[in-house]
Amino acid sequence: MLTNNKFRTLILAAAATSLMACQSGPSEEEIAAEKNREAEAAAAAAQAEQDRIAAERQRVQKAAADKLAAAKQMMENEKQSLVSMQTVYFDFDRSTIKPEFQSVLDKHAAFLVKNPGQNVVIEGHTDSRGTPEYNIALGERRANSVRTYLTNAGVSGSQISVVSYGEEKLAVMGTSDYAMAQNRRGVVVYN
Amino acid sequence: MLKNLFRQCSLTIGAAAAVLILSMSVAKAQSINEIVITDGMNNARPIAIVPFSWSGDTVLPENLSDVIMSNLRRSGKFSPIGLSDMPQFPTRDDEVEYAAWAAKGIDTVVVGSIEPAGRDQYRVSFSLVDVLRAQITGGESKSLVNGQLVLSNDHIIADREKIINSGDFRQYAHIISDIVYESLTGEKGAFLTRIAYIVVRDRDTNPLPFQLAISDYDGANETRLLSSPEPLMSPNWSPDGNKLAYVSFEEKRSQIFIQDIYTTERTRITDYPGINSSPRFSPDGKKLAMVLSKDGNPELYVMDLATKRLERITRNRAIDTEPNWSPDGKSLIFTSERGGKPQIYQVDLATKRTQRVTFDGEMNLGASISPDNSHLIVVNRTQGDYHIARQHRASGDMFVLTKTYLDESPSIAPNGSMIIYSTMHEGKQVLALVSLDGRFKARLPAVDGQIKSPSWSPFLL
Numbered sequence: 001m002l003t004n005n006k007f008r009t010l011i012l013a014a015a016a017t018s019l020m021a022c023q024s025g026p027s028e029e030e031i032a033a034e035k036n037r038e039a040e041a042a043a044a045a046a047q048a049e050q051d052r053i054a055a056e057r058q059r060v061q062k063a064a065a066d067k068l069a070a071a072k073q074m075m076e077n078e079k080q081s082l083v084s085m086q087t088v089y090f091d092f093d094r095s096t097i098k099p100e101f102q103s104v105l106d107k108h109a110a111f112l113v114k115n116p117g118q119n120v121v122i123e124g125h126t127d128s129r130g131t132p133e134y135n136i137a138l139g140e141r142r143a144n145s146v147r148t149y150l151t152n153a154g155v156s157g158s159q160i161s162v163v164s165y166g167e168e169k170l171a172v173m174g175t176s177d178y179a180m181a182q183n184r185r186g187v188v189v190y191n
Numbered sequence: 192m193l194k195n196l197f198r199q200c201s202l203t204i205g206a207a208a209a210v211l212i213l214s215m216s217v218a219k220a221q222s223i224n225e226i227v228i229t230d231g232m233n234n235a236r237p238i239a240i241v242p243f244s245w246s247g248d249t250v251l252p253e254n255l256s257d258v259i260m261s262n263l264r265r266s267g268k269f270s271p272i273g274l275s276d277m278p279q280f281p282t283r284d285d286e287v288e289y290a291a292w293a294a295k296g297i298d299t300v301v302v303g304s305i306e307p308a309g310r311d312q313y314r315v316s317f318s319l320v321d322v323l324r325a326q327i328t329g330g331e332s333k334s335l336v337n338g339q340l341v342l343s344n345d346h347i348i349a350d351r352e353k354i355i356n357s358g359d360f361r362q363y364a365h366i367i368s369d370i371v372y373e374s375l376t377g378e379k380g381a382f383l384t385r386i387a388y389i390v391v392r393d394r395d396t397n398p399l400p401f402q403l404a405i406s407d408y409d410g411a412n413e414t415r416l417l418s419s420p421e422p423l424m425s426p427n428w429s430p431d432g433n434k435l436a437y438v439s440f441e442e443k444r445s446q447i448f449i450q451d452i453y454t455t456e457r458t459r460i461t462d463y464p465g466i467n468s469s470p471r472f473s474p475d476g477k478k479l480a481m482v483l484s485k486d487g488n489p490e491l492y493v494m495d496l497a498t499k500r501l502e503r504i505t506r507n508r509a510i511d512t513e514p515n516w517s518p519d520g521k522s523l524i525f526t527s528e529r530g531g532k533p534q535i536y537q538v539d540l541a542t543k544r545t546q547r548v549t550f551d552g553e554m555n556l557g558a559s560i561s562p563d564n565s566h567l568i569v570v571n572r573t574q575g576d577y578h579i580a581r582q583h584r585a586s587g588d589m590f591v592l593t594k595t596y597l598d599e600s601p602s603i604a605p606n607g608s609m610i611i612y613s614t615m616h617e618g619k620q621v622l623a624l625v626s627l628d629g630r631f632k633a634r635l636p637a638v639d640g641q642i643k644s645p646s647w648s649p650f651l652l
């Protein structure tokens with residue numbers, strides 16, 4: 001029994017000893033480790049903060065790029081849709097813009113005002129009636145009335161150049177009324 | 192001499208082939224040779240061109256009498272009879288049975304012969320025989336020369352003998368035609384002339400669809416001077432027949448060029464903002480009239496070609512275009528819509544005084560003046576139809592010459608006998624001819640593509 005008790009005491013003593021050892025303060029190694037741990041945590045936190053900022057910056061940049069790309073895409077789309085309605089038609093021997101084409105030209109004007117870096121060439125064309133040289137003059141007058149419409153709508157004159165092809169580049173061959181009407185045209189060409 | 196120049200042309204054109212994106216070549220394309228006479232043979236005078244005899248044993252390079260016949264036929268003034276209508280085939284005046292021809296109603300006969308005259312050389316002789324006169328004199332008319340009665344042969348209107356090279360057959364046929372024509376009409380022949388014109392091929396399949404071409408007046412010997420991806424317009428001959436002025440859009444805008452047709456060397460004359468249009472050489476070749484819109488709208492200018500100095504001629508808010516010189520070079524006629532619709536006006540270059548000269552029709556455009564200053568040739572629009580018309584300058588009377596469709600770009604032969612112009616036939620632009628009196632009409636069918644803007648050269652010899 002005694003032996004048993006003694007043993008128990010010993011165990012307790014050992015345990016007490018060990019307790020006493022704790023109470024006597026951390027070792028050098030323990031302190032260093034603790035410091036390391038703290039430094040690492042701080043570093044990690046700083047890193048996390050940095051990462052967060054970088055991510056945020058990246059996010060902002062990407063958002064901006066996306067926005068730009070979207071805008072560019074929108075401009076391209078807008079340009080594409082404008083290219084699909086680049087032609088306005090004229091009456092025989094006339095160069096006045098017909099009312100039904102004003103909304104089309106308004107769209108071109110709005111786009112060109114929004115995109116001052118974008119230049120256009122206005123081509124003037126005529127049907128095959130009359131002489132080629134007179135038709136060069138008539139074609140220029142048609143192209144000029146398109147230019148005047150656009151500049152009146154706020155487009156800078158420096159964005160617009162004009163060329164008359166007269167009857168030299170017919171859109172539709174032949175002498176039907178339809179062909180004649182299709183050939184009397186002004187064309188807004190984006191480059 | 193002319194022929195030599197053409198040869199020189201071929202060589203230099205070949206050497207200058209690499210100019211920008213424009214290709215220059217002597218592509219001997221199908222000619223616009225096949226003429227279709229549409230009106231006027233009833234008014235023509237019968238004449239016989241008997242096939243020239245050939246005493247050699249080789250094949251001749253060209254059929255002289257065929258070329259002469261077709262020349263005289265397309266002058267509108269003569270109706271050469273066919274071989275089957277000929278009573279005989281004489282080759283010299285003294286073989287002609289005058290009565291046999293007179294019985295056929297033929298009062299003029301051309302006979303001739305060709306003999307070998309050495310390597311690549313041929314002796315060509317011909318006589319133009321007045322059958323009626325010969326019937327009276329029996330071909331043996333006599334006249335007093337220095338107090339002696341000699342054989343005058345006054346029934347022979349013209350005769351020549353000349354040694355030519357194999358390459359000169361066509362040219363010599365044109366010279367014989369000129370002699371026959373002038374002898375019988377009193378007017379200089381225009382068979383030894385050329386035309387310049389624009390060919391437009393299919394734009395979808397041809398990378399260089401716009402072509403500037405020249406050919407003999409009858410469409411033979413076609414030469415492409417220039418091929419371009421962009422339009423070419425308004426060719427006009429210099430008075431010496433060596434150069435062409437024209438408009439090119441090769442830079443995607445209009446510019447005026449002058450090109451030497453023999454060396455193919457070319458000079459850009461204008462590159463102003465806006466229209467650079469309608470170049471026309473003055474009669475002395477020293478100036479170029481043109482239309483520029485650099486000052487706002489189309490106006491007439493005259494450039495001194497030596498100094499490049501420009502003089503502005505018109506000052507008007509309306510369209511002024513299509514200048515053309517009066518034969519004395521002192522005034523320009525032009526198209527202006529200052530009165531509302533396009534009409535022809537004339538401006539004195541010294542005083543700038545301007546007066547309207549056409550009043551008949553809804554529009555008159557593209558005017559030129561006949562070489563003798565007697566007539567104005569215009570494109571007249573009446574009831575929506577565009578036709579070639581002539582206006583007598585003294586009386587102002589307007590006479591519509593053509594019945595074809597969408598007629599434009601009239602150009603007068605240097606002898607004033609014939610007008611070549613562009614018209615629409617079966618949906619294609621082709622060239623057509625009409626005599627100044629309106630009686631003779633013919634069409635030169637296009638073989639490939641549209642043919643437009645013809646310009647008749649001056650006399651070349």
